[in-house]
Amino acid sequence: MATLRNHTSAGGGSHSSNGLETQQDAGASLAIGYVREFRARAAAFQMQRSEESLVYVQRSVALLGTKVQPVHFAPSPGNLELARFYVDLHALMGALENEATEGDVLWACVGLVQHCSLNLEARQAIVESFCFVPLLGVLIRRTRRVERVHRLLVLLQDLTYGIHIAWEEPYLAALIEHLVGIVLGTSDGASASNGGGSVRDDDDDSHALLALSVLVNLCYKNFAVLFLFLRSVNISSFCRAIQTYGLLAYKMLIILSEDVYAFELQELFTFLGMSFAGIEDCLKHWNVAQLRHIVDFLLDSQSHAGLHRAMLSHSNFCADVEKLLDQIDSRSGMDDSQEETRKHQQICLGLVFRLISYILQLSEDGSSTISLDSITPRLYEMVSEWLSSDLCGVAAIELLWTLLRLGKRSAVAQLIARDPSHVVSLVASAERPDTKPAQVLATLRLLIVLLQEAKTEKLVLSKISESYFDKILAAPLALVPQYLSTQSLAQSEVEKACFCLLLLVNVAGIAKKAYLDKCCSLLGQPQLQYCLARGMVSKSEPLVAAVLQIAQFEDFPKAAVAKHVAAISSNPSGLMTQTSAVCGDQAEQWRNLSSILKGHRTFIDKDMSQRVNALLDNIGGILRRNELASAPVSQVIELYNHRIDSLNGAVLSLQQRLEQAGQQLVSGTQLAHVQSAELERFQSTNFELLISQERLQTQCKDLKQQTVELKSNMTNLLKQMSENSYHLQANERRLLVKNSEIADLKKDCDELRLNLSAKSEELTKLEAHNKENTSRIDKLKKSMVAYEQDMKEKLRTIEERERELAKTHKALEEQREACKKSEDLVSVLETQLQERKEQIEHLENEQKETEDLRKTIMSLMESKKPKRKA
Structure with a gap:
């Protein structure tokens, strides 16, 4: 099966990675340049508000949307330029939205937001940190052109996937009402696109689908939005209207629960x-x-x-x-x-x-x-390619663990045993300190399941050792036992420690001689007992189950773990978990309240409010026509209308204050994000300065030490120079003696050269003879190879003949056995035939005797007949 492969190759990896980093640095520098130019142009436009500055802004926005890749819009920690860029872009779109809704620059900015949202991190920042969704919600209500409405709906759909809204934000009511109007075909945008007709065209259908998709995204897992939606929409008519919209209709009806639609x-x-x-x-x-x-x-x-x-x-x-x-x-x-x-x-x-x-x-x-047993081999082949991936490796390992636990277990274990290279690489990566804790945890759980399978048990035991557990447990073992409650240990490290100990307990249950002492010694460590206690009080069901399995070990330190559990429970940090549990209970009660309200239909129906408004309009018309029977009643109604007008004014003022508070919240959120980026940048700069200061101080100390060492070396060198002068004079005298010895050695060298030439000639003769012998040896080797090949063929023929002979012997034995069986059968048949012959002879004798008796009887009967008279 052809599966997706990682596109990074092993060969030339460093060169390609260096080239990629250089290209990314160049792109990032170019992006920062364009961002700074945009911020300068936007600031100039905010100051001047002229056509020329607006043209420059439009050019800068176009450059950002075409020249900069979406990956460079991801706001990394400490990146102050991008944080301010998003704030300036939001402010620019707000200014353009207030002045000219149909302006080309505003829609260029919308296109830039859509371009930035192609990057996942940038999309999250656009939605959560810089709050562009409220701005787009206001913009879509004021847009009339069909293609721009479609463009905004597509952008809102992309941005609201997985959005988290914890409270009823000010823009939600108007946005929900407008989206519902698009779905039902009653909004101004829908009427404009339809031309006032009663028949919905393709644009209306596409807009309705997109609007319904945005409503689904807003209501999904956002109880506040769902509550607002149920209060402001006629649910029965809305459900009837969306039943033709397929998948989106099903999603919306499922979100609205079974009380609304069965x-x-x-x-x-x-x-x-x-x-x-x-x-x-x-x-x-x-x-x-x-x-x-x-x-x-x-x-x-x-x-x-x-x-x-x-x-x-x-x-x-x-x-x-x-x-x-x-x-x-x-x-x-x-x-x-x-x-x-x-x-x-x-x-x-x-x-x-x-x-x-x-x-x-x-x-x-x-x-x-x-x-899924029929596609288990295919699933395993695909999953095995992604076990070491950074982004989907944990999910791949968990799927493999699930296949082993719930799927066709023997088939998956057999596939792993046949090619264990992927699992071996996982086992090796788990002990490295740079591996993510989630991947290590998933690997440990996988090894526990593999250890329970007979086909992979030896594989796991052969790839782990005592040092393997020490490397995984390095973080908790590094804690000081006397100050466990005051030291910080991440929850991921606690989970790693508990599942690592569970794996060790399972291994010790199989290989007691090799791992029982190791298991007992690690369980006796106070740091690991503290980890087990934290696992026991955690809210993770698999982690608690793992600790309970470890507790079944015969040498489990129950008293020490119980002591740590009591200390954690009495600690204020332990009470925080109880508080979070109480908050979870309150959230559950809030959900129950929602279901109760849905069950009793206590929501304010939009039809009811429309009926009340119509009644008020009718009474107002009666009052204007002065058709009331008595003046006091008209005065009461007038007072009642005045009270309603005042309440409407109060509602409008409250809505305006709410919108202002929402705008202040948006600006405050953006400012907080910018300030957090500034703080991170300041902290990184401060950290770099501290590092530089420490480096300079160490360099200064090193230079002082080097100066002292150089001075001592200078004095030592001067002493050595004075000593070397005496040695030099003695060496000169020795040199004269050596010169005379060199002259004698030159004579010996000439004689040796003559001998060398003679030996060289002899060597050439020997080399020629050696070449002849080498050629003969090569020929003998070739003939030997041919003989070996012939012998192999003869041996193969002999083996084949032997196999045929064995088959013949076997057939002969079978024939002999069959012949023996036939002879036994013949003897049995002959015996039976002899018995039959004897029976026949006996019967023939009886028949003969019977015939004789008959003849005798006949003769007697003839003799007793009366003779006829003549």
Whole structure:
């Protein structure tokens, strides 16, 4: 099966990475230059508000949208230029929105926001840190041109995937009302695009789908928005109106819960099929945001009873997952060489792996219709290619763990045993300190499952040692035992320690002689006992289960762990977990309150408010026509109308104050983000200055030490020079003696040269003879190789003849056995034949005797007959 591969090659990796870093640095420098130019142009426009400055702003925006890649718009920590860029862009769009809604510069800015949002980090900053969604929500309400409305809806759809809204922000009510109007065809934009007609065209349908998609994104996992939506919309008419919109309608109705719309099982099956089709479409373009939205929606199916029942009884998961694998395979031939595209690819694969793991977990809930056994080899082949990935490696390891635990276990274990290279590399990476804790944790859980399988047990035992556990447990073992409560240890390190100890306990259960002492010594460490205690009081169910499994070990330090658990529970930090649990209970009560309100239909219906407004208009008309019977009643009604007008004025003022507070909140959020970037930049600069100061101080100390050493070396050198002068004179005298010896040696050298020439001639003769011998040896080797080849063929022929002879012997033995059986059969048949002959003879004798008796009887009867008279 053709699977996606990482596009980085091993050979020439350093050269290509250096070239890529150089290219990225050049692109980042170019981006910073364009960003600074834009900020200067935007500031000039804010000061002058002239046509010339606006043209310069438009040119700068166009350059940012065409010359700078989206990856350079990701606001990294301490990047003050980009933080201020987003603030200035927001302020510029606000200024243009207030003056000229249809201006080309404003829509160039919208296009720039859309260009920046192609990067995931930049999209998150645009939504959460710099609050562009409220600005776009105001802009879409004031836009009338069809193509621009479509453009804004597409941008809002992309930005609101996975958005988190904790409270009813000021822009939400108007935005929800406008989006609902687009869906129902009652908004001003829809009326303008429709030309006042009653028939909806294709643009209206596309706008309605996009608006419904934005509503789904806003309401999904945002209780405040959902509550506002239910209070401001006629739910029954809205549900009737959206039932023709397919997948989006199903999502919206599922979000609104079963109290609003009761699904039939076949409708939910249709929704699941459409969801997998949407996942396929996301994989075609590596659309991370939409794919995460769909996958999270399916993973949260347990919150909707009907959808959960449908997933448990859905029988086409195997075919759906196989289509996803086919779609992933079809991407292998496309160009995914860019770093951003590879990042999106790995995130999408991680989401698909999470979904497949969840489908396998559904089979654990008692569903007999869910099985992926037929595609298990294909799943393993794809997962094994991504086990070491940075972005989807954890999801791939968890899927492999799920396949071993819930899938066709023996088949997966056999595939791992056949090619263990991927698992071996995982085991090796887990002990490295630079490996992410989540990947180490997933690897440890995988090794625990592999250790329980007979086909992979030896593999795990052969690849780990006692030092392996020491390297993984290095962080908790580095704590000081006397001050455990005052030292910080990340929760990820606690999870690593607990699962590492669980693996060690399982290994010690198999190889007691080699690992029992190691297991006992590590469990006796106070640092690890503290980790076990923190695991026991954590809110992670798998972690608590792991600690309970470790507690079944015969030498488990129960008293020490219990002491740490009591200390953690009595600690104020331990009370924080209880507080968080109380907050979780309050959130659960809030959700229950929502269901109660939905069940009793206590929401203010929009139809009711419209009816009240119509009644008030009717009474006002009666008052204006002076058709009331008595003046006091008219005065009461007038007073009542005056009271309503004052209340409406108060409501308007409150709405204005709320909008102003929202704007202040947006500006405050942006300012806080800019100030955090400034603080991070100042801290990094301060840290660099401290490092430079320390480096200069160490250099100064080194230079002082070198000066002292140089002075001592100078004195030593002067002493050595005086001593060397005496040695030099003695050496000169020795040199004269050596010169005379050299003359004698020259004579000896001439004689040796003559001998060398004679020996050289002899050597040439020997080399010629050696060449002849070498050629003969080569010929003998060739003939020897030919003889060996002939012998191999003869041996092969002999082996074949021996096999044939063995077969012949075997056949002969079979024939002999058959012959023996036949002879036995013949003897038995002859015996039977002899018995039959004896029976025949006996019967013939009896027959003869009977015949004789008959003849005797006949003769007697003839003799007794009366003779006839003559």
